Amino acid sequence: MNLQTLIFQLLNGLVWGLILALITLGLTLIFGVLSIINIAHAALYMLGAVLAWEVIQYTSSFWAAMVIAPLLVGLVSVAIERVVLRPISGNFVLSILATLGMLFIIQDTVLATFGGGLQRIANPIRGTMSIFGLHYPYYRLFVAGVSISTMLVVWVFLNRTKYGLWIRAVKQDPQIATAMGIPVSIVYMSTVALGGILAGLSGVLAGPIVAIEYQMGLKILAYSFIIVVVGGFGSIMGSIVVAIVIGCLDGVFTTYFPASEARIMTLVLVSLILLLRPEGIFRARRETVI
Amino acid sequence: MPYRRQILWLFAGALLFAALPVVFGNYGLYLGSALCVWIIFALAYDLAFGRAGLLSFGHAMFFGVGAYALALLVLTLDWGFWPAITAAIVLAGAFALVLGKVALQVTGHAFVVITVIFSAILELVAFSQKWITNGEDGLSFDLYRVPFGFAELDLRNANTKYWVLIAALFLTFLMLNWINNSTLGLAFRAVRENPMRATLLGYPVQHYKLAAFGISGALSGLAGALFSLLSFHISAEVFQITVSINPLTSVLVGGAGTMLGPVVGTTFIFLFSDYLRTLVVYADFAIGVILVLTVLFAPQGIVGLIERIKARRRARTDNKAEASLSPNNESIAETRP
Numbered sequence: 001m002n003l004q005t006l007i008f009q010l011l012n013g014l015v016w017g018l019i020l021a022l023i024t025l026g027l028t029l030i031f032g033v034l035s036i037i038n039i040a041h042a043a044l045y046m047l048g049a050v051l052a053w054e055v056i057q058y059t060s061s062f063w064a065a066m067v068i069a070p071l072l073v074g075l076v077s078v079a080i081e082r083v084v085l086r087p088i089s090g091n092f093v094l095s096i097l098a099t100l101g102m103l104f105i106i107q108d109t110v111l112a113t114f115g116g117g118l119q120r121i122a123n124p125i126r127g128t129m130s131i132f133g134l135h136y137p138y139y140r141l142f143v144a145g146v147s148i149s150t151m152l153v154v155w156v157f158l159n160r161t162k163y164g165l166w167i168r169a170v171k172q173d174p175q176i177a178t179a180m181g182i183p184v185s186i187v188y189m190s191t192v193a194l195g196g197i198l199a200g201l202s203g204v205l206a207g208p209i210v211a212i213e214y215q216m217g218l219k220i221l222a223y224s225f226i227i228v229v230v231g232g233f234g235s236i237m238g239s240i241v242v243a244i245v246i247g248c249l250d251g252v253f254t255t256y257f258p259a260s261e262a263r264i265m266t267l268v269l270v271s272l273i274l275l276l277r278p279e280g281i282f283r284a285r286r287e288t289v290i
Numbered sequence: 291m292p293y294r295r296q297i298l299w300l301f302a303g304a305l306l307f308a309a310l311p312v313v314f315g316n317y318g319l320y321l322g323s324a325l326c327v328w329i330i331f332a333l334a335y336d337l338a339f340g341r342a343g344l345l346s347f348g349h350a351m352f353f354g355v356g357a358y359a360l361a362l363l364v365l366t367l368d369w370g371f372w373p374a375i376t377a378a379i380v381l382a383g384a385f386a387l388v389l390g391k392v393a394l395q396v397t398g399h400a401f402v403v404i405t406v407i408f409s410a411i412l413e414l415v416a417f418s419q420k421w422i423t424n425g426e427d428g429l430s431f432d433l434y435r436v437p438f439g440f441a442e443l444d445l446r447n448a449n450t451k452y453w454v455l456i457a458a459l460f461l462t463f464l465m466l467n468w469i470n471n472s473t474l475g476l477a478f479r480a481v482r483e484n485p486m487r488a489t490l491l492g493y494p495v496q497h498y499k500l501a502a503f504g505i506s507g508a509l510s511g512l513a514g515a516l517f518s519l520l521s522f523h524i525s526a527e528v529f530q531i532t533v534s535i536n537p538l539t540s541v542l543v544g545g546a547g548t549m550l551g552p553v554v555g556t557t558f559i560f561l562f563s564d565y566l567r568t569l570v571v572y573a574d575f576a577i578g579v580i581l582v583l584t585v586l587f588a589p590q591g592i593v594g595l596i597e598r599i600k601a602r603r604r605a606r607t608d609n610k611a612e613a614s615l616s617p618n619n620e621s622i623a624e625t626r627p
Contacts, residue, residue, distance in 0.1 A: 037399055084582055092399065093345050094585045097542055100535065101581030108575035218531075222410035229403045260418035264411055271407045275395060 004134050009251040011131075015140045017247020018147035019209075021240045022202040023220060024227040025151060026195030028239045031228055033171045033191045035092065039099040040080060041199050042217030042224065043106035048073045048203020049212045050114050053121055062124035062208075070200035076106075077196020081189055089188075103217070110214040121207040143205045150201065151240060154194070158236075167191055226267070230274050246270060300463075303553070307456055311449070319448045325560055326455035327517045328536065330462050332544070332552035334509030335537035337466060340547030341475065342502035343482030344394075348405035349510050350533035351389070351412050356382040356511025357518040357528050358423060364431045371436045378515035379508050386507020390500050397485075409531055416526035428525025431518075445519060458516055462509060467549055469505070478502050539577060543584050545591025554592050 027041045051072050052065035059065070080102055088094045125142050128135035158164035169177040170187045178184050210216060227246060231238030246266060253262030307326075310318040331353060338344040359378040363369040369377070393404045416423045423429070436443040436454065445451045469475050480488040481498045489495050518524045527533075537552070544555020559577065566573040588595045 031399075037402065084586065087586055088589075091589075094589055096345065096402065097538070098582055098585040101578040101585065104574045104578030104581065108572045108578065112572055112575070222406055225403045225406050229400055233399065258418070260414050264414045264418070267407060267411045267414070271404065271411070274400070274404060274407070275392060 004132065006252070006255050007132050008134050008136070009255040010248060011136060011251075012140070013248040013251020013254075014244065015144050015209075015247070016250065017244035018144050019202050019206050020220065020223060020227060020247055021243035022147045022150060022198055022205070024224045024231070024239045024243055025154060025236060026198035026202075027224055027228050028231065028236050029154075029167075029191055029198075030195040031233060032236075033167060034085070034089070034188055036085060036095040036099070037092070037225070037228070038192075038195070039096060039221070040102035040106060041099075041195065042221040043103045044073050044077055044196050044199035044217075045203040045206075045220060046212075046214065046217035047076065047106060047110065048200030049121075049207040049210075049216065050110050050203075050214070051200070052204040052207050053119050053212055054114075056121060062121065065121075066201070066204050069204050070197045073200025073203070074193045074197040077199070078189055078193045081192035085192070086188075107214050107217070114214060116214060118211040118213050120211060123208045139208060143209070146205060147202075150198070154198070155236075163190070222267070226270050226274070230270055242270075299550070300460075304456070304460070311452065316448070319452055321561075321564065323448070323452050323455050323520055325557060326452075326459045327513055327520060328540070328560055329553050329556045330459055330516065331510055331513035332537040332540040332556045333462055333466050334506050334513060336541045336546060336548075336552045337469070337478075337509070338502055338506035339538065339541055340551065341470060341478040341482065342499055342506075344499060344503060344506075345402050345538075346405045346503075347402060347531060347534050347538070348389070348393075348409035348412075349506070349537060350529050350531060351409055352382040352386050352507040352510035353514035353517070353533055354412070354416065354526075354529040355385050356514030357524045358429075358514075359511070360433075360515040360518050361429050361431050361524055362422075364433050365429060371433055374433065375512070375515050379512050382511020382514065383504050383508025386510070387500065387504040390503035390507070394496060394499050394503065405534075406531070409529070409534060413526075413529045413531065416529040423526045425526050428523055428527075430523045432522055433519065451519065455516060455519075458512070462512065463549070463553075466509075470549065474498075474501070539581060541591075543580055543591055545593030545595075548591075548593045551591050551593045558592065 023041070023045055026044075027038060030036060030038050030041070048069050051069040052062075055065040055068050056062060080099070084098045084102060085095060088098060123137070123139050125137075125139040127138050129138055129141065130136075156164075158167060166177070166182050166187050167190075169180065169182055170184050170191075174184050177187075223246065227239050227242045231240075231242040249266045249269065250262060253265050256262075257265065307322055310322040310325075312318070314321065331349075335346075335349050338346055338349070356378040359381045360374045363374045363377055389408055393401060393408065396404060417425055434445045436445060443450050443454065445454065470478075477488075477493055477498050480491070480493060481495050481502075485495050488498075514528060517528070537556075540555040540559045541552050542555070543559055544553065545551030559580070562580075563573040563577060566576050584591065590598070
């Protein structure tokens with residue numbers, strides 16, 4: 001266990017943390033605006049990766065997949081909101097159960113069409129860069145870059161545009177937002193669409209790094225839940241920070257311990273934080289919504 | 291429901307169970323045995339979810355602890371049936387009390403999430419710490435003799451095992467029925483429906499939630515222990531989150547917070563998915579559809595749906611009776627704004 005391995009694992013953890021941050025960004029947005037823990041989000045992440053694989057089979061272009069797959073996932077997400085979540089808005093137990101049902105439906109649909117085997121997306125950017133005397137693949141750095149810039153775009157969208165202001169207004173108080181003439185129903189729909197697109201994009205980005213299979217969503221389910229809650233319900237900054245911390249912790253622990261022990265230690269540490277500060281590290285304050 | 295009719299229902303249920311092996315032979319025996327275990331688990335789960343309003347995604351932990359406690363005590367200390375099964379219940383209950391004490395510090399979404407986290411941790415532990423659980427390969431053990439008064443039952447006989455399981459189900463049902471109709475059950479309801487009011491009325495809300503979680507965990511441990519007796523083999527898979535989702539789905543579909551709901555729901559889901567698995571592999575798809583449809587159209591479950599239909603019919607006949615009894619315009623005048 002030398003310093004190089006540690007740096008390598010730390011970098012891996014950082015990249016993985018950024019992917020996790022991108023996944024939970026959508027989850028946090030939806031939670032913040034609709035007060036729903038969307039369990040189907042994990043399936044949407046998986047769907048992003050699977051659709052990317054399918055698109056690559058047809059077009060043999062990763063870049064086409066990176067555009068098409070997230071949009072398709074966004075459409076699925078909107079359908080879920082319209083058909084399933086809309087009629088039960090406000091009931092948190094029912095919304096959890098309904099999105100759980102959607103998770104099963106999406107997973108088994110993928111199992112039926114895509115199959116149960118593992119697939120891999122070929123690495124679109126070959127080559128490695130030498131940092132600290134070790135060779136680090138360019139693609140992972142690219143993932144980190146895309147992840148950070150997507151989060152920046154979302155931040156600008158939420159804080160500097162009219163539609164972002166609408167979303168923030170609905171998040172603060174849907175009733176007053178309605179009274180001010182904001183189309184609350186459309187805001188709900190577009191928030192869920194944005195969440196779906198982000199889940200799909202993170203699935204595409206993770207595609208060349210992890211194995212693609214119909215249950216890959218379940219692997220990030222617990223993590224993404226924890227990040228949303230520990231980050232402070234609905235606080236986007238908080239969830240990004242926690243996602244990166246979790247990724248790095250995982251990276252450091254896997255340097256010294258077997259993978260499963262490392263995950264156990266990360267989860268125990270994070271749940272300790274949750275119990276010490278049940279409201280999360282970054283509590284979403286009313287006046288500064290983001 | 292009147293007491294006499296309830297007893298009638300119980301007998302009808304018992305008859306149905308007795309008929310399973312007669313009609314379907316050995317397959318029915320296997321089906322009925324597994325069904326007993328899952329109904330006990332669903333009944334236990336409903337005490338936390340339906341009665342006390344604690345949505346948990348972590349009951350697989352207590353199920354698993356019960357199963358492994360029994361197997362390990364039999365394997366390492368050579369315990370007999372009664373002490374091992376008692377220990378399984380007590381250990382699972384104690385485990386639920388400890389975890390509940392921690393998890394109940396938070397409410398709402400955070401509680402749901404913390405049960406997911408705990409469950410994920412324990413699942414990882416169970417799969418990685420092979421020296422205790424033997425991971426996916428699991429443990430095999432034998433526990434055939436059940437001393438019963440002067441006689442001794444032999445669990446290798448599938449018929450005997452089936453009746454032992456039915457007896458366990460019957461006792462669990464009676465016990466939960468008694469709890470739910472007692473003042474304790476009423477307190478659970480108060481805590482679920484309006485925790486603030488219950489606090490102001492002087493009920494120690496936290497203690498009641500913990501009690502519900504603990505009893506629910508102990509009975510889940512019983513279900514797990516009985517599950518391990520089905521094939522005298524268990525593996526780390528009992529800790530998977532899908533095991534927690536099982537009773538949750540059953541309770542929701544049957545009707546949360548009722549005595550019959552978990553029974554009806556488990557029977558429906560179990561027989562349905564078992565039937566589906568013989569046709570297609572995609573049973574989860576059907577479960578997902580059932581979940582979504584239940585949430586959208588019958589959030590009170592099958593039992594709630596039947597009650598609603600009954601209430602509507604009763605209201606209609608009452609209206610008719612009223613109309614024929616009093617043919618004056620009073621009722622019409624009252625409904626006018």
